[in-house]
Amino acid sequence: NAATVKVKAGLGGTFRVGASDDAVYHSLAEAVDALAAGVEASVLFMLEDGEYKENITVADIQGGTATHPVVFSSLSGNRDKVVISGAGVLADRGVVTVDNSSYVHFRNLTVSVPKSETSDESYSAILFRNGSRHCSIENCIIRADVTGGAETSLVRVADGGNVENTNCDYLTVKDSYFDGGYIAMYASGAGFVALPKVKGISVTGNVFSNPYFKGIYVNDCQDFTVAGNSITSETARKSYNAIDIYRPHGAYRVTGNKVSMLQSTDGTGIYLRTGGGLSDQANPALVANNIVVIPNAASAYTYGIMQDASIQNVIVAHNSVNVKGASTLKSVFALAFSSTAPANGAAMVCNNILQNSTASGPLRPWDASHYGNLKFSGNVYYGGAEVMDGDGKTFAEYQEATGDNSSVWMQAEFFSDSDLHLRSAGEAMAMPRLEAVTHDAEGTERPEKTTAGAYEYAPVVLEDAKIVITNSKVKHSLVDSAYNDRRNECETALKELKTAVKIESLGELTEEEYEAHKDVIKDAVRQKRAKHAVYENQRTIRAVEALKNQDVELFGKLMNASHESLRYDYEVSCKEIDILVDLAQAMPGVLGSRITGGGFGGCTVSIVKNDVVDTFISEIGKTYREKVGHEAEFYVVDIGDGAGTI
Numbered sequence: 001n002a003a004t005v006k007v008k009a010g011l012g013g014t015f016r017v018g019a020s021d022d023a024v025y026h027s028l029a030e031a032v033d034a035l036a037a038g039v040e041a042s043v044l045f046m047l048e049d050g051e052y053k054e055n056i057t058v059a060d061i062q063g064g065t066a067t068h069p070v071v072f073s074s075l076s077g078n079r080d081k082v083v084i085s086g087a088g089v090l091a092d093r094g095v096v097t098v099d100n101s102s103y104v105h106f107r108n109l110t111v112s113v114p115k116s117e118t119s120d121e122s123y124s125a126i127l128f129r130n131g132s133r134h135c136s137i138e139n140c141i142i143r144a145d146v147t148g149g150a151e152t153s154l155v156r157v158a159d160g161g162n163v164e165n166t167n168c169d170y171l172t173v174k175d176s177y178f179d180g181g182y183i184a185m186y187a188s189g190a191g192f193v194a195l196p197k198v199k200g201i202s203v204t205g206n207v208f209s210n211p212y213f214k215g216i217y218v219n220d221c222q223d224f225t226v227a228g229n230s231i232t233s234e235t236a237r238k239s240y241n242a243i244d245i246y247r248p249h250g251a252y253r254v255t256g257n258k259v260s261m262l263q264s265t266d267g268t269g270i271y272l273r274t275g276g277g278l279s280d281q282a283n284p285a286l287v288a289n290n291i292v293v294i295p296n297a298a299s300a301y302t303y304g305i306m307q308d309a310s311i312q313n314v315i316v317a318h319n320s321v322n323v324k325g326a327s328t329l330k331s332v333f334a335l336a337f338s339s340t341a342p343a344n345g346a347a348m349v350c351n352n353i354l355q356n357s358t359a360s361g362p363l364r365p366w367d368a369s370h371y372g373n374l375k376f377s378g379n380v381y382y383g384g385a386e387v388m389d390g391d392g393k394t395f396a397e398y399q400e401a402t403g404d405n406s407s408v409w410m411q412a413e414f415f416s417d418s419d420l421h422l423r424s425a426g427e428a429m430a431m432p433r434l435e436a437v438t439h440d441a442e443g444t445e446r447p448e449k450t451t452a453g454a455y456e457y458a459p460v461v462l463e464d465a466k467i468v469i470t471n472s473k474v475k476h477s478l479v480d481s482a483y484n485d486r487r488n489e490c491e492t493a494l495k496e497l498k499t500a501v502k503i504e505s506l507g508e509l510t511e512e513e514y515e516a517h518k519d520v521i522k523d524a525v526r527q528k529r530a531k532h533a534v535y536e537n538q539r540t541i542r543a544v545e546a547l548k549n550q551d552v553e554l555f556g557k558l559m560n561a562s563h564e565s566l567r568y569d570y571e572v573s574c575k576e577i578d579i580l581v582d583l584a585q586a587m588p589g590v591l592g593s594r595i596t597g598g599g600f601g602g603c604t605v606s607i608v609k610n611d612v613v614d615t616f617i618s619e620i621g622k623t624y625r626e627k628v629g630h631e632a633e634f635y636v637v638d639i640g641d642g643a644g645t646i
Contacts, residue, residue, distance in 0.1 A: 010063050012041025016075065018048025028056045028072075028084065035070065038062035043070045047109060049081035055088070057097040064103035066134065073107035077484065079141050082109040094127030094156065102133040106140055113144035113152055113181075125181075128168045129158040136172040143179035151213075154181040157198065159188040159220070166190075170200035177207045184211040189220035197222035197249050204228050213237050215259075219246035225253045232260040233267070239301075240267030242292075247274050248311070251283045256441045256454075258291040260418065266299040269321070273308045273338070281346050284313040289441040289454045290320075295417040297325030297332045297358060304334040304354070309341035309370050318437050320353045320420040320453040322412075327384055329358040336364035341373040350377045351431045353412050353420075353453035357384035363398070364390045371401040378431035379407040380452045406431070412453070425457035443507050445541040447548070458547040460639050465552060465591060466613050468606045470584075470620070471633040472576040475601040482600065486529055486570065493530035496521045506533040532569035536562060556592025556607050560585055563594035572599030579627055580604045583620045590616065 015024040017031050025031040031045050040063055064070055074082040086095035095111055098104045111125045125142045128135055142154040155173060160166025167189065178184040185208070189198035201224040208215045208231040215231040218224055231242045242259040245252070259269040269292035292304040304321035307314075321334040334354035341347065354362040361383035365371055381388065381395065388398040395409040413423040422429075430449040439445055441454040451457040494506055500517045503509060509517075514534040521527045539558045546554040563581050567573040573581075577595050581604055584593035589612030596605040608616045617634045624632045 010038040010040035011035055011043050012039060012068070014044040014046060016048065017045050018050060018075070020048055023048060028052050028054045032056050032058055035061050039064055039068050039070060042068055045070075045072045046075040047072065047082045048075050049078070051083045051085055053085050053087050055086050055093065055095055055097075056084075057093070057099060058101050058104055059097070059099040061101040061104070064101060066103060069103040069105055070101070071105045071107060072109065073105075074109045077108050079108045079110055079139055083112055084109065085112045086114045088114060092123070094124035096125070097127045097129070098132045098135055100130040100132060102131070102135065104132065105136045105138070108139050110141040110143070112142075113154075124153040124156040124186075126154070127156045127158060128171060129166075130160060131166050131168065133167070133169045134171075135168070136174070137176055138172070138174050140176045141179065142176060142181075142184075144181045151182045152180075153186040154178050154184045155186065156183075157187040157201065159190050159198070162190070162192045162195065164195060167196065167198045169198055170202075172202045173204075173206060174202070175205045177209070178211070178215075179209050180211065182212050183214045183217050184208050185216045186214070187218045187221055187224070189222070191220050191247070199223050199250075201225070206230075208232070208242075210234055211236070211242075213240060214244050215242040217241070217244045217246070218248070219244075220249070221252070222249035223251055224248075226255075226257065227253060228256045230258045230260075232262065234262045236261075236263040236265055236267060238265050240265060241271045242267070243270045244268075245270070245272050248272065248285065250285070251280065252285045254287045254290065256289045258293070258441075260293045260295075261302075262295065264298045266301040268303045268306045269294070270304075270319075271306045272311055272314070272316075273306065275308060275310050275339070281313050284315050284346065284436070285311075286436055287314060287316045288318045288437045289439075291420050291441065291454050292319070292321040292334075293418050293420065294321075294323045294325070297323055297329060300329065300331035302332045303336045303364070304356075306336045306338065307347075307349075308339045309337045309347065309366070309374060310339040310345070312342065312345040312347060315348045315350070315434070315436050316352065317348065317434055318351045318440070318450075318452070318454055320412075320455065321355065322353075322414060322417060322420055323356040323358065324417055325358040327357065327359060330360050331390070332356065332358045332360050333364040333390065334362040337366050337370045337374075340367060341369040343369075343373050345373060346375075347373075348375045348377075350375070350379065351434060351437070351450070351452045352378075353380045353429075355380075355382045355412055359385045359387075361385065361387040361389045361393075363388060368401075371398070374402075376402045376404040377406045378452060379404075380412060380429055381407060381409050382411045420453065421455050422451065422453065422457045424459070425451050429453075429457070443537065443540075444544050447545065456544060458544040459550075460547055461550045462552060462607065462639075465607050465609050467637050467639070468608045468613065468616060469596075469635040469637055470580050470604045470606065471635070472580055472601055472603065472624075472628075473630055473632060474574070474576045474628075482572065483598070486572070489523075489526045489529040490533055492523075493521045493526040496526070497530065506530055507537040509534045511535055511538055528569040528571070532565045535565055535569075539565075552607065553591055556590075559592030559594045559605075559607070566595055566599070570599075574600050576624075576628055577601065577604060579624060580620065580632065583623055584608075584616070587616060587619070588612065 144152040198221045334356045362381045433450045440456040500520045589609035591607040593606035
């Protein structure tokens, strides 16, 4: 007796979703239903512009892999034009819920939690749960109003309770904009000791605006990355935390984030709390190159960074923290400690800039173990009340208690209360480079003698030269589309290079490493784009060293090489700009010239010897007018301190 079995094929291909006649599916629900039989190839749902008032759940989808993902993306590429706004608040669910489904990705769209005046239920914009691994959110807008007692998470990674194999490992959230929310980004792992922790969460390059309670909250997670995010709070509840790291495990990284706390309530910029698992001493956790700005602290119990001293094998280094407030305000610190620091805990606090103008001093030690067992070195401290800590110790008493003779007491000269780039940095702020922190917050390679704080300092000394800006008076209309093209080309080239070399960005490669592996990039245009990114990064590193050495001639040569790369490899110049640069580079007394700004027109920047500035303006202006048919504009400028408070 023969049996007949019908096998239904899984989904694969690109499908249009929306209201038009060209759409394959006319709602998100229809698209999700089509996944019921699983996937057997990549599935790309391209969403037409419009608002989708639906709650969707992508559940139990079989067959998703790195090569067979499910992707929801806007058809136009404009994240503002596709809005998934939900059909109402659902308790313990999201507007979008991904449940037991891996390799589900969201690109270039907006998810907005519907406003509720009465609900105090916990809900999310996007919720991942029950073993949904290797999912991602990229270049999206995620927003919610905070109303009543509603604890809204914009993105939530839910733990599975005391249930094995329910972790949502390796979620990536990058280059997105978070607006509001009670907790904007919430990643929760299993708190049960016997269960493995959520691994590989990556939150990078996002902008967070006005989260009400926490910006980024990561608890019971292992080997995670929180890097390059910007978090600004203007209105927040009491005990606000911009970045809250709770019971961390493994070799996690919290690096290059900028926190601006503008609210009138108390809060903490970066909070490392409540123990957690031990990192490997040979591969410690790293909290580095972060910038915390508190320009007007108004309440006690406000901290730039709060560190649980029981957390072992962690390096807190090269962070810049600037706390401003009334000279009478107490219990406000740049860096505070809690718990007891174990002997031999291998926790280091080094090469930070920690400044506090209030009455409290830069540090708050909780007990004697902090000065006795934590390892301090190379920090730049300052307190407006001339005290080191909340106990009223002087800097000399701190040195005696810690044995730290490499740190200094001095007031840093920042560009402004909110921009913590340094106006100047003397020899006292030069510290030995740490093996764990080889680059600064902007990717500049740190020299052997490096500047304390998040930003490497490079002075610009032009004793016998001026900077001349030349406006071509043309602006071609390719900027927006060309920017997107080049970004996509670089991202694709990076993916190709990752098959041959272990990197996370093109800037990690040297010229030699790029040349050795460039053939894995299969397209000649993408090769040129990647070459520009790699070589330009290395030129920038050399330019910083040239400025430090006051070698303006070498700096000018690097400017010229930069323009050649922008012209031929990145292809963002134009005829008029190239005329100006060619004329400038050919003129005696011009040290360097290149395009500046977004490309395809605009301005050039040139370094010109003082005695030929007038000739530069008259001769280049005349020749440019003859070649192009209209005038250029010239501006002779000096280097200033940047934007500041008036």
